[in-house]
Amino acid sequence: MAVTLKDIARHVGVSVTTVSRALGGYDDVAETTRQKILRAAEELGYYPSVTARQLQKQRTDTIGFVIPTFGPRFSDPFFSELLAGIGNEAARHNFDLLVCTRSPDSPEEEEAYRRLVDGRRVDGMLVVRTRVDDPRLSFLKQRHFPFVAFGRSHADENSPYLDVDGHHGLYQAVRHLIDLGHRRIAYISAPLNLTFALHRLQGYRDALQEGGLKYDEELVHVGYLTEEDGYQAAHRLLALDRPPTAIAVANDLMALGAMRAAHERGLTVGRDVAITGFDDIPLAAHAHPPLTTVRQPIYEIGRRICQMLIQIITGEPLDNYHLILEPTLILRQSSGPAQ
Amino acid sequence: MAVTLKDIARHVGVSVTTVSRALGGYDDVAETTRQKILRAAEELGYYPSVTARQLQKQRTDTIGFVIPTFGPRFSDPFFSELLAGIGNEAARHNFDLLVCTRSPDSPEEEEAYRRLVDGRRVDGMLVVRTRVDDPRLSFLKQRHFPFVAFGRSHADENSPYLDVDGHHGLYQAVRHLIDLGHRRIAYISAPLNLTFALHRLQGYRDALQEGGLKYDEELVHVGYLTEEDGYQAAHRLLALDRPPTAIAVANDLMALGAMRAAHERGLTVGRDVAITGFDDIPLAAHAHPPLTTVRQPIYEIGRRICQMLIQIITGEPLDNYHLILEPTLILRQSSGPAQ
DNA sequence: CTTGACATCCGAAACGTTTTGGATTATAAT
DNA sequence: ATTATAATCCAAAACGTTTCGGATGTCAAG
Numbered sequence: 001m002a003v004t005l006k007d008i009a010r011h012v013g014v015s016v017t018t019v020s021r022a023l024g025g026y027d028d029v030a031e032t033t034r035q036k037i038l039r040a041a042e043e044l045g046y047y048p049s050v051t052a053r054q055l056q057k058q059r060t061d062t063i064g065f066v067i068p069t070f071g072p073r074f075s076d077p078f079f080s081e082l083l084a085g086i087g088n089e090a091a092r093h094n095f096d097l098l099v100c101t102r103s104p105d106s107p108e109e110e111e112a113y114r115r116l117v118d119g120r121r122v123d124g125m126l127v128v129r130t131r132v133d134d135p136r137l138s139f140l141k142q143r144h145f146p147f148v149a150f151g152r153s154h155a156d157e158n159s160p161y162l163d164v165d166g167h168h169g170l171y172q173a174v175r176h177l178i179d180l181g182h183r184r185i186a187y188i189s190a191p192l193n194l195t196f197a198l199h200r201l202q203g204y205r206d207a208l209q210e211g212g213l214k215y216d217e218e219l220v221h222v223g224y225l226t227e228e229d230g231y232q233a234a235h236r237l238l239a240l241d242r243p244p245t246a247i248a249v250a251n252d253l254m255a256l257g258a259m260r261a262a263h264e265r266g267l268t269v270g271r272d273v274a275i276t277g278f279d280d281i282p283l284a285a286h287a288h289p290p291l292t293t294v295r296q297p298i299y300e301i302g303r304r305i306c307q308m309l310i311q312i313i314t315g316e317p318l319d320n321y322h323l324i325l326e327p328t329l330i331l332r333q334s335s336g337p338a339q
Numbered sequence: 340m341a342v343t344l345k346d347i348a349r350h351v352g353v354s355v356t357t358v359s360r361a362l363g364g365y366d367d368v369a370e371t372t373r374q375k376i377l378r379a380a381e382e383l384g385y386y387p388s389v390t391a392r393q394l395q396k397q398r399t400d401t402i403g404f405v406i407p408t409f410g411p412r413f414s415d416p417f418f419s420e421l422l423a424g425i426g427n428e429a430a431r432h433n434f435d436l437l438v439c440t441r442s443p444d445s446p447e448e449e450e451a452y453r454r455l456v457d458g459r460r461v462d463g464m465l466v467v468r469t470r471v472d473d474p475r476l477s478f479l480k481q482r483h484f485p486f487v488a489f490g491r492s493h494a495d496e497n498s499p500y501l502d503v504d505g506h507h508g509l510y511q512a513v514r515h516l517i518d519l520g521h522r523r524i525a526y527i528s529a530p531l532n533l534t535f536a537l538h539r540l541q542g543y544r545d546a547l548q549e550g551g552l553k554y555d556e557e558l559v560h561v562g563y564l565t566e567e568d569g570y571q572a573a574h575r576l577l578a579l580d581r582p583p584t585a586i587a588v589a590n591d592l593m594a595l596g597a598m599r600a601a602h603e604r605g606l607t608v609g610r611d612v613a614i615t616g617f618d619d620i621p622l623a624a625h626a627h628p629p630l631t632t633v634r635q636p637i638y639e640i641g642r643r644i645c646q647m648l649i650q651i652i653t654g655e656p657l658d659n660y661h662l663i664l665e666p667t668l669i670l671r672q673s674s675g676p677a678q
Numbered sequence: 679c680t681t682g683a684c685a686t687c688c689g690a691a692a693c694g695t696t697t698t699g700g701a702t703t704a705t706a707a708t
Numbered sequence: 709a710t711t712a713t714a715a716t717c718c719a720a721a722a723c724g725t726t727t728c729g730g731a732t733g734t735c736a737a738g
Contacts, residue, residue, distance in 0.1 A: 002459060004724055015688045020726060030686060047457035051399065052724035054390045055693050062437075072427070073638055075420040075621045083422075084413040087406075087440030091447065096460070098401075099438040101426030108430065118386035120341060121435070227625045256625065263627050282414045286566045286595065288602050288627055299412055343694055354718045359696060369716060391694035394723050 003044045011040045023048075062096040063309055064122035066112050066136075068104040068129050070224055076253065077281045078298060082150075085302020086126065093310050098122055104129065109136075117145050124309045126150070130161070131193050148309040150301060151196050160312065160321040162305050166196045166278075169294040169327040170203030170248060173276040176292070176329060177246040178211040181338035182274060186219040186244035188233045188254050200250050200278065219244055223254050230254025234261035238273070245273060245338050252277035252284045252293055259287065259334065274335040278327075289333035296327045342383045350379045362387075401435040402648055403461035405451050405475075407443040407468050409563055415592065416620045417637060421489075424641020425465060432649050437461055443468065448475075456484050463648045465489070469500070470532050487648040489640060490535050499651065499660040501644050505535045505617075508633040508666040509542030509587060512615040515631070515668060516585040517550040520677035521613060525558040525583035527572045527593055539589050539617065558583055562593050569593025573600035577612070584612060584677050591616035591623045591632055598626060598673065613674040617666075628672035635666045 005023075009016045014033060022029045022037040023046075029037075040046075054060045065086060067079055083099075090097045098121060102109040113136060116122050123146065127136050130151035140147045141159055149161040170187075177185050187204045190197035205215050221237060223229030230249060237244055238261060249255035255277030259269050267273045270289045277284055280295035304323070311318050344362075348355045353372060361368045361376040362385075368376075379385075393399045404425060406418055422438070429436045437460060441448040452475060455461050462485065466475050469490035479486045480498055488500040509526075516524050526543045529536035544554050560576060562568030569588060576583055577600060588594035594616030598608050606612050609628045616623055619634035643662070650657050 002457075002724095006724080016725085017688055017690095017727085018686085020724095021687090024726080028686060033686085045457075047453065049394075049724050050454070050458035050460045051390060051393045052693090053726080055388075055394050055695090055723090056725045056727090058693065060390065067422075067426070069423050069426075072423070073420065073621060074423040075416040075637075077414040077416050077419065080416065080419045080422075081412065081414040083406075083419075083438070084408050084411070084440050087408075087438065088411070091439065091441070091451075096454075097438050099422070099426065099436050100430065101423050102430070112430075114386065115389070115435075118341075118384075119389035121389045227621060231625065256622070260625050260627055282412060282566060283595070283622070286570065286599050288599055298414075341694095345694080355695085356697085356718055356720095357716085360717090363696080367716065372716085388694050391723090392696080394693090394725090395695045395697085397723065 002049070003046045004049070005046075007044060008037060008040045008046055011044065012036050059123050059313075060096075060121060061094060062098050062122045063090060063124050063126060063306065063313075064098045064100075064116040065126045065128075066100045066102055066109060066116075068109075069101045070103060070226070074101070076225075077283060078251070078253070078279055081281070081298045082128070082302040085299040085304075086306045087302075089303040089306035090310070095310060104131070105135070110139075113139055117143060124148075124313045126305055126309060130195050132195055132198070146309065146312045148305045148312065150305050151194075152199075153195055157322075160308060160318065162301060162308065162323040162325070163196075164296040164301070164325045164327050166199035166327070167203035167206070169278060169296070169329075170200040170250075171207045172327075172329040173248050173278070173292075173294050174204050174207035175211070176331070177248065177274055177276065177335065178207065178213070180246075180274060180335065182244075182246040183213060183338065184219070184242065184244045184246070185213070186221070186237045186247045188230055188237075188247060188249040188258060189220060189222045190225055190250040191222055197250060204248060223250075223257075225251050225253060227253050227257040227260075230257025231261045232257075234258035235264075238262065238265055238267070246275070246335070247273065248276050250278055252279040252281045252291060255291055255293065255334075256283065256287055259291070270333045270336040272339070274338070276335055280330055284330075285332070287334070292332045292335035293330050294327045295330045296325065301325070341388070342385045343388070344385075346383060347376060347379045347385055350383065351375050398652075399435075399460060399462050400433060401437050401461045402429060402463050402465060402645065402652075403437045403439075403455040404465045404467075405439045405441055405448060405455075407448075408440045409442060409565065413440070415564075416622060417590070417592070417618055420620070420637045421467070421641040424638040424643075425645045426641075428642040428645035429649070432646075434649060443470070444474070449478075452478055456482060463487075463652045465644055465648060469534050471534055471537070485648065485651045487644045487651065489644050490533075491538075492534055496661075499647060499657065501640060501647065501662040501664070502535070503635040503640070503664045503666050505538035505666070506542035506545070508617060508635070508668075509539040509589075510546045511666075511668040512587050512617070512631075512633050513543050513546035514550070515670070516587065516613055516615065516674065517546065517552070519585075519613060519674065521583075521585040522552060522677070523558070523581065523583045523585070524552070525560070525576045525586045527569055527576075527586060527588040527597060528559060528561045529564055529589040530561055536589060543587060562589075562596075564590050564593060566592050566596040566599075569596025570600045571596075573597035574604075577601065577604055577606070585614070585674070586612065587615050589617055591618040591620045591630060594630055594632065594673075595622065595626055598630070609672045609675040611678070613677075615674055619669055623669075624671070626673070631671045631674035632669050633666045634669045635664065640664070
């Protein structure tokens, strides 16, 4: 069906080896035959079989990425931006990207890893939303398979990661709320099996403590990072006998949900209640009112972890196996002084 | 490095053929040797090389998907949901998904298609956001390569697509606005090289005409489907001498931007100005106020086009090569009666 | 005229599978 | 005892590349 080296060889009257070497730019083929070969390749419309090459070279020039999706209706602007960063960086290095969508900690997720890694479908894996004691990381480490994680894990001092200092991020946000005079500050957390959730929660607690406020379990709720969960949690928080005057939230999507809940209760966000997010997805700047949030450079993160992985795969030395980025607090109108 | 059939063969003392057939479940291998082989495979940790299989079987069980991204900071909830639909359906059929991110109509996009198709990296392609006279479709048709498009194109009566009736969608939305008493209805369109933009625009025009309103160029602006563009367009529309009392928008993200512009001008959306979107991304229901929009089942669309493509690849008969889904108008609070 | 160097080419093996078309042996039927 | 049949097995080719280690021919230097 498709045109192969053999076809060109037959057409020109030369061996397959010579065709391969002519096309490969080796200098042990005469200029005139090279020309003939190039012309024939052009005429016949030759394009090398990537699969055959992969088999021969024993590498795929492909990186694998399993996106953790919660539920069927999955729509997270965070991931589309991360994916763009990863994809563009991969393309820059002529790497392809193999993507799967699986719900976290499911048998399907494990199966996907087996297939990509053990089936040698990819040269390296990108792991995101690391969990404490993450089975994906143990799997990869056990097989000595190249990977880079976005997010730290339990005992991972010998595996490469890039992470954002969520502790400091949330510390800044809560500190900011305290400076605004808030004394009753709630927190909507991410599920605590995610490592970043622990860091951010601790940042919240440390800021409270330093501000002389005491940690109150009643003021901490957990949501699965969706707008809907943020909405529900905020409703419950604002229905308390002594409701909080400020709510820090573990990500922007839930913060948008929290804002909606506040609106629904007739509160003006930024005046009656302060709300902060985390991520700075594009929508955050465009919320109503614009959302005060902790910015992490999502696109850049995608680019960087992809770059790190490719360096590991190609054997280039990595200047740093552990990167912690500092997030920055972005002040907007959703957080105002306490009444 | 990795364990191969040959390793098992050597270990058990049998030929590679027999190992392959034992593992493949053929019945021409004795039960006792099969057991020995299975045990050895287990012990040695055998997993077949996907690449070698692909080369031999001349298919990849992979489908390709090039996501059109505008600019580096790309973050579209639409695509993450579509991707989930595609990815899950692919997984259900044991297909992998190869994803690229390229800006539309760029040389890089063309290169990606050459690589995936001519390099036989994938068995079929999914094309989204079809354009009038789409070079991607001509490319695929010329090569007789399996593909399914989300969205119609110019002369594509012989190529499979799934589309949503954008004409009727926008017709419903504008009709709804007219019924609410609006007489000056603006429209924020998508770029007109996208086929769906044409359909929706025509739906807008036809609804106007049927309602006895005349089409006014001044009231139609074009945006690149981002929140920011919707924001800008709405600002310009609302700054007109005779501003519209209602704005229909070609997608939800721009509609959210339009809502923000209206708020900024001190208008209450749903009372002072009516706004409708298109898509019904999850965020639409959670906007403030909730967005009246035309719902297209994004996840389901991803699932369906993926399913169609796999049927084409595997040679199963397709009941219908052209599917038009009817979108439904979802009434929420962003659209109220004219003052 | 021989030798060595260089330019140009190619056969064969390898990558890890699957598949084709027998070969060999044991078993049952005549 | 012979023959047909079934049960097991396997060598080799194929998929489309790349690469190793020569082979061949030409030409200039000795």
